[in-house]
Amino acid sequence: MTRDLVLSILKTRKGYVSGELISKELGLTRAAVNLAVKALRKDGYVILSSTKLGYMLKSAPDRLTSGELLTVLGPERMRTVSVFDTVHSTNRVLSELAYDDPTDGQIVIADAQTGGRGRFGRSFYSPDGCGIYLSCLLRPETPPASSIPVTAWTAVALARAVETVCGVQPGIKWVNDLFLGGKKFAGILTEMSIEGESGRIRQIIIGIGINVNNPPDSFPDELKDTATSLFAETGTAYSRAELACAVIRELDLLRLAWPDGQDEYLREYRARSITTGRTVLLLDGSGRTASAESIGDDFSLCIRYPDGSTDHLTSGEISIRADRYT
Numbered sequence: 001m002t003r004d005l006v007l008s009i010l011k012t013r014k015g016y017v018s019g020e021l022i023s024k025e026l027g028l029t030r031a032a033v034n035l036a037v038k039a040l041r042k043d044g045y046v047i048l049s050s051t052k053l054g055y056m057l058k059s060a061p062d063r064l065t066s067g068e069l070l071t072v073l074g075p076e077r078m079r080t081v082s083v084f085d086t087v088h089s090t091n092r093v094l095s096e097l098a099y100d101d102p103t104d105g106q107i108v109i110a111d112a113q114t115g116g117r118g119r120f121g122r123s124f125y126s127p128d129g130c131g132i133y134l135s136c137l138l139r140p141e142t143p144p145a146s147s148i149p150v151t152a153w154t155a156v157a158l159a160r161a162v163e164t165v166c167g168v169q170p171g172i173k174w175v176n177d178l179f180l181g182g183k184k185f186a187g188i189l190t191e192m193s194i195e196g197e198s199g200r201i202r203q204i205i206i207g208i209g210i211n212v213n214n215p216p217d218s219f220p221d222e223l224k225d226t227a228t229s230l231f232a233e234t235g236t237a238y239s240r241a242e243l244a245c246a247v248i249r250e251l252d253l254l255r256l257a258w259p260d261g262q263d264e265y266l267r268e269y270r271a272r273s274i275t276t277g278r279t280v281l282l283l284d285g286s287g288r289t290a291s292a293e294s295i296g297d298d299f300s301l302c303i304r305y306p307d308g309s310t311d312h313l314t315s316g317e318i319s320i321r322a323d324r325y326t
């Protein structure tokens with residue numbers, strides 16, 4: 001889209017850029033460049049113009065658009081990144097797109113979701129203008145059972161992206177929730193589908209939801225004690241586009257590292273774990289509590305019950321006891 005290309009030039013060049021140079025570089029008429037600038041201004045971009053010098057981008061709104069992502073990721077990567085305003089669920093949209101085009105690494109991002117899905121059939125609160133809702137398609141060659149740790153790897157990738165852009169160190173609550181200040185600010189929902197005939201993986205869709213700039217008091221009653229946002233924890237508003245690009249880059253690195261790079265992801269997962277060393281309540285209806293001792297080599301949670309017996313949890317949900325974590 002012309003608008004995105006013009007934005008990309010204004011973002012990468014510091015200072016004024018002449019209209020002539022923009023039209024030459026993009027192969028557009030001057031009138032088309034003027035129209036693109038007008039459209040960008042309408043979207044909240046403050047663009048100064050001078051008859052002698054051309055255009056200069058003064059400030060940009062926090063928008064999740066393909067134009068914003070294009071500047072950082074480049075046209076080649078953007079070929080398989082689809083950006084939407086509002087969708088039902090990015091996991092669902094990606095699954096539909098993948099039916100015709102199952103390109104590994106394909107991404108869907110939205111500014112808002114009306115039916116965002118969470119784990120265990122729950123919904124994921126996805127208001128517009130403040131979060132990142134992103135899904136990524138993976139088509140690993142590894143067998144289904146040994147692909148399960150991809151979710152834990154994603155938690156590490158996501159924590160790295162947040163640390164790079166926001167300068168904070170998120171903790172990982174087993175299996176894949178990201179925490180700051182004792183509350184959850186990001187979650188991951190992985191959906192795997194298997195070919196009926198061969199038993200091989202057809203696709204894995206990794207869905208990531210991040211509360212980025214949500215105001216502290218904006219969460220609904222049922223979430224307000226357990227959910228937070230990066231803004232609520234740090235007092236800083238972040239560029240969602242920049243963070244989304246960092247997440248995509250980390251997911252690209254994850255795909256490259258899979259499955260041989262396990263040691264590095266496991267080491268970092270263990271270091272970031274906020275679950276080990278605590279008492280946990282098993283949310284399997286049994287009401288049992290246990291001590292979370294360590295993370296196993298397969299990212300399982302190694303627990304010890306009060307009677308001394310041990311177990312390795314490979315899936316399921318736990319709640320951390322005796323503090324604000326849930």
Ligand code: BTN
Pocket residue numbers: 088089090091092113115116117118119120122124132133134135177186187188189206207208209210
């Ligand atoms: C959880 O915390 O239970 C997982 C939440 C996952 C939410 C993300 S938002 C993008 C993707 N699309 C969805 O419908 N869900 C995931």
